[in-house]
Amino acid sequence: MKNLKMIFLKHSFYKLILLVLLVSASAKAQIQKVEPPFWYAGMKNPELQILFYGKNISQYEASVSNNVVIKNVEKTENPNYLFVTIDTKDVKASELVFSFKNNNKVAFKQKYTLKERRANSADRKSYDASDLIYLIMPDRFANGNPKNDSNASLTEKGNRALPGGRHGGDIEGIIKNLDYISSLGATTIWSTPLCEDNDKEYSYHTYAQSDVYKIDPRYGTNDDYARLSAEMHKKNMKLVMDYVTNHWGISHWMMKDIPTKTWFNQFENFTQTNHRREVIPDTHASKIDQEVCIDGWFVPSMPDLNLRNSLVAKYLTQNAIWWIEFANLDGFRVDTYNYSDPTAMANWAKSVTNEYPNFNIVGEIWMHNQASLAYWQKDSKIGEIKNYNSNLPSVMDFTLQSQIGSVFNDDTPNWDSGLIKFYNNFAMDYLYPNTNNLLVFAENHDTDRMNHTFKYDLAKYKLAMTLLATVRGIPQIYYGSEIGMGGDKAKGGDADIRQDFPGGWDGDKNNAFTAAARTSEQAAYFDFSSKLFNWRKSNEAVHSGKMTHYIPENNTYVYFRYTDAKTVMVVFNNNAKLQTIKTNRFKENIKNYKSGKDVITGKTFDLASEITLEPKSALVLELE
Structure with missing residues (x-):
């Protein structure tokens, strides 16, 4: 009888264990x-x-x-x-x-x-005009961990021999080269997206994300991303995440089982956006043109998110805040900002900045008209015409970017070409609510490479960098240009403007990350850039000072950045020959200053009567 009882108890115990396992399995499956x-x-x-x-x-x-x-x-x-x-x-x-x-x-x-x-998380400081942003395409920057070049769970495998393939750059590669970036004078890193992108090909750009809560394993892990942020903060550097609100990738896990038919914007037949973002503020625009602009897809592989759906809007807001908290981020750059519903995007930006009042967000507003750009900056008077406030703190100055590529190639300007383009650009600054919070740049991962445009003329590169370092706004440079890298987009496509940084892979013949291994040409680019941008770090006049500029004459352009305590005079000679300028025209800014010291060479210039400039050159003078 005792044996029967023991058998019964054992049998009941095993049944209980089996039941627990079944319940556990059910929960996991559920x-x-x-x-x-x-x-x-x-x-x-x-x-x-x-x-x-x-x-x-x-x-x-x-x-x-x-x-x-x-x-x-x-x-x-x-x-x-x-x-x-x-x-x-x-x-x-x-x-x-x-x-x-x-x-x-x-x-x-x-x-x-x-x-x-974290303590004081809500009051975190963000990037501003005192910073220099260094833009990286991580797959093409440095391969710090070759073991993660491919991943069994993801379709596209590493293949450095394929121009548009995955080359193996990763988060570890960025961490290992933080000292290089800092030595350049950069204080902030903007990396193109790092979340998982499971496209079959061209997944290296990572704008077609398949999981927005997960770092792509070929870049590393979520913890690696948080470690990048922590290592940067140890060096007083800031990390900006490239955030995408407009679309995901066709391989996103939700595309296999869509939450609701209105989660993504859908037409009866595939409809591509018309890219005519002018229709959004246009008081005469037709509804169909606005609908196609906002709801149309970029390409068939990028489903367009419907932010008018409150579930989607909340999902994206929380995802953005989650990354700020998890990775201790210092700011966002938002891709294709004005391709989404404008009201929903204003609410998204407001929700993020309500949680983090000092948090800076710059939106990609790829338009070449100052009024169109200004419309999208927070508290715009232009936006008020349509009773609209984007709540977006910063926009990218694409008008200035497009001019940089042409102005320094204009040796014989006329009424509306050459340096006058810069003057006219800054003359429209009254349209912007906050010019100090504009992102200024000569190129990025989507545009023509500056050095190619300049035919690898170091003098023109120096002119462009001098402009970015001294005008209002937040300067941004693109990885590799500081060592002379280029690329022909017209000939080689996007892959050609996103080439691998030399020295980022074991076995590279040239390692431009180290001064000793740079070629003489690479050193000439880097040394100038480093001196200029390291000087910029501590000069408040170019961070937040006022600006007075003078109408260009004889292909020269002069402007001043100044505070009550400090004045910087910037002089451009865009001619292919020597040029002398008389200084008496600039007395209202020179005031009682007697001389100016060039921040690059240390040479002192007498301001009493005239200044002579070398061909295709610029001077940045701290007045004394």
């Missing part, structure tokens, strides 16, 4: 995704929308522990999604437990963590 994967206590906006994804999960009733209030539960026509909004106000950092019931019985549970925020 919850396939939770996004955000965790959150932070003490956020200004206490409402948190959590996406639960799993087979038929919407048939379950959700509840949560710790007396946390569920404010809303939203279901869609897809039963595999459940959006649960909770109130985290006054909820301490802790582990919550969500229970999912069916017929009043708990079918499975899901743990969810609220983490502690």
Whole structure:
């Protein structure tokens, strides 16, 4: 009898173990995704929308522990999604437990963590006009960990021999070369996107993301990205994330099981955007033109997100905030900013900056008209005409960028070409709410390479860098140009303007990361750039000073940047021959200063009567 009892007990115990295992397996099978994967206590906006994804999960009733209030539960026509909004106000950092019931019985549970925020997280300082931003395409910069060049879970494998393939650059490569970037005078890094992109080809640009909560394993891990940020902060550097609100990639996990038919913008037949962003502020625009501009897709491989759907808008807002907290970010650059619904984007920007009042966000507004650009900057008077405020702190100065590529090639200017283009550009600054918060640049990963445009003329490169270092706004340079790198986009496509940085891969014959291994040409580019931008670091007159400029004469252009305590005089000679300028015309800015010291050569110039400049040259003079 005793033996029978023992057998019965053992049998019951094994049945219990089997039942526990089955319940556990059921929970695992039921919850396939939770996004955000965790959150932070003490956020200004206490409402948190959590996406639960799993087979038929919407048939379950959700509840949560710790007396946390569920404010809303939203279901869609897809039963595999459940959006649960909770109130985290006054909820301490802790582990919550969500229970999912069916017929009043708990079918499975899901743990969810609220983490502690960093001290003073909300008051973090962002990038501004005192910074120099260094733009990197990580796949083409440096391969710090060759073991992650390919990944079994992702389609495209590493192939450096393929111009448009994945070459192996990664986060570790950036970390290993932070001292190089800092020595150039750069204080901030903007990397093109690093989240997973599982496209079959051309995935290296990473703008067609397949998982926006996960760093692409070929770049590293989420923890590697946070480590990059931490290593940069040790060196007083800032990290800017390239954020994409307009589209994802066709391989995004949601495309296999769309949450709702309105998650993405869809037409009866594939419709590409018309790229005519002028229609958005246009008071005469037709509705169909605006619809195609905003809702049309870039290409068939980039599904267009519908930010008018409140679930989508909340998802993207929380994703952005999650990355700021997780990686301790210092700012955003937002891709294709004005291709999305303008009201939704204004709400997105407002939500982010409400949480982080000092956080800077620069939007890619690829337009070549000052009024069109100014419309999109926060508190624009132009936007007020349509009762619109973008809440976007900064925009990219594409009008100036397009002029840089042509002006320094104009040896014999006329009424509307040559240096007058710069004068006219800055003469329109009254349109902008905040000119100090414009991003100024000569090129980026999408444009023609500056050095190619200048036919690798070092003198013209110096002119362009001098302009960026001394005008209003936040200067941004593109990796490799500081050592003379170029590329012919017309001939070789995007891959040619995104070449590998020499020395970033084991076995490279030339290593431009080190002074000893640079060629004489690379050294000439780098040494000038480093001296100029390291000087810029500590000069408040070019960070935030006022600007007075003078109408160009004889292909020369003079402007001053100044505060009450400091004045910098900048002089351009765009001629192919020597040029002498009389200084009496500039007395209102020279005032009682007697001389100016060139920040590059250390040579002192007498300001009493005239200054002579070499052909195709510029002077940056600190007045004394």
